[in-house]
Amino acid sequence: MARIVLFGDFKVNQVKHLNLSSELTLLLNSSDVKMANFEAPIKTNGAPLKKSGPNICQHVEAPNWLIDRGFNVVSMANNHTMDFGEQGMTSTQKAFEKIVTVGCGTWEEAYSLKIIKTKDDKKIGFIACTQCEFGTLTEKGGCGCAWSMSPAINRLIAVSRDKVDALIVMPHGGVEYMDMPLPEWRDIYRQWIDLGADAVIASHPHVPQGWEIYNNKPICYSLGNFCFEALKEKNVPAHWYESLCCVLDVSKSHDIEMQIRPIKFDAKNLYISDDDSTEFAEHLKWMNDTLSNDEVYKNEVDKGVKKLLPHYMGMFSRGGMVTGILQKNFIKGFLEGLMGRGFFNKVHALNNIQCESHRWAILRALKQKENIK
Incomplete structure (x- = not known):
């Protein structure tokens, strides 16, 4: 059996005192594939991209913090990867050169399947893409992030399904701070399952959304923020610091079983741990109950x-x-x-x-x- 653990959006200003609980460390150490969405480039001298919304970057040691804890896949298909242009993106890719980055680069790089082989010789494939914002590649030329709505994504899923034992698609999209995914995204993610994806695990809304099993395959509509230091501590949205860890177990027969593990980030003490609060558990139940009632x-x-x-x-x-x-x-x-x-x-x-x-x-x-x- 191969175990894949996926976390949501990661963006930190400093890493010196950032720590994981022993329980989450044990989970990472016992898993074959460890993935997170790297939500912003590392700090460089790159010029800020002209865009709507903030241009953000993160600590230059942020990639090493993830690598030192065993992360071997990061998605860079998101609305901040190009915030400081090609220099910001390529510098971040170079910082991750020892592991796999997915969903950004030239057109050919962004729209490509990346494969990790596990210790039991399973091939786990990854595709990452983002909604259309500044820095998204909607046509060939230049560099940026793969676009979720491009026909190239559907084609890539269809041709990749027979190349791997499990195909994971990681979209970055949705309405920020909403507890529910839009119906349009639900339709698209289900279509990707029909095309051959074995799991669709999404990020971007900065809060968790619900999850479901569609045609025996898991869809998680938003993992929320794995560790995202807020731009302003005042008026932080509800559940900004609470998120989901998605654990996927791939059996010898290629069946996938999903477990959802609630986690939280203590921004004051820079500590990430399991979240066993009754309030958050009730919120997650409410979201899934709502998803199941049209x-x-x-x-x-x-x-x-x-x-x-x-x-x-x-x-x-x-x-x-x-x-x-x-x-x-x-x-x-x-x-x-x-x-x-x-x-x-x-x-x-x-x-x-x-x-x-x-x-x-x-x-x-x-x-x-x-x-x-």
Whole structure:
């Protein structure tokens, strides 16, 4: 049997005092494949990418922290990998040259299958991709991250299924801070299972979402933050520091069994450990119960996107597409502009349109508002 453990988003400012519990260390030491999403490039002199949202980087020793603990696969297909351009990305790849990086580079590198052979000669294949944001490769040329919606991903899954004993697809996408995945992502992840993926394990929303078994194959909609030091400690979203560790056991007959292990990051003491709180367990149960009930699930998604609509409209306004000058978010954007934070910078409106998660959420909220089926 081969054991694969997957963690969510990893972004740290310093690693000197960052530690794992003995229980998680034992899990890593007893597993064949250890993977996390490396959410931002290491610090370099690269110029910041013009984009909507923050340009972030992490400590230059962050790759070594993971490597020293046995991680042998990292996904770099995410919306921050290109935050400091090609220099930031290639420097980060070089820092990980002793292990496998997935989902970024040139077109050929980003849209490629990466294989790890376990001690019992099982071939575990990995594909990683991200939603369309700044730095995503939507056409050939240049470098960046593989795009989840590219036909190249579907083709890659289909041709890879017979090359490995288990094929793991790791998408980075969804609406941040929502407890529920959008229906569109659920359909796409299920389609990937139909095409040949043995598991789809996602990240990006920065909070955990639910999981399910589809056609005997596991889908986890968001692992949440493995270890992500918040940009601001004030108003940190609920469950920002609580996440999921996904454990996949691949049998000799190539069957996959999934276990979900709740974990937490103590930001004050820089300590990652199991999360055995009753409150978090009840939250996880509520999410999965909701996913299994179509009507309740739809209502939760509708509530979530309705709540986010003013934020999206504010981003349109800040991008120069005035949608309601009396809205709170417009006024906020105007004041931020006066303080030099990019008022009428069209990248804000652009990202609402180019990113499928934002676009789908906006469409769903507007249809709900206008009572359009």
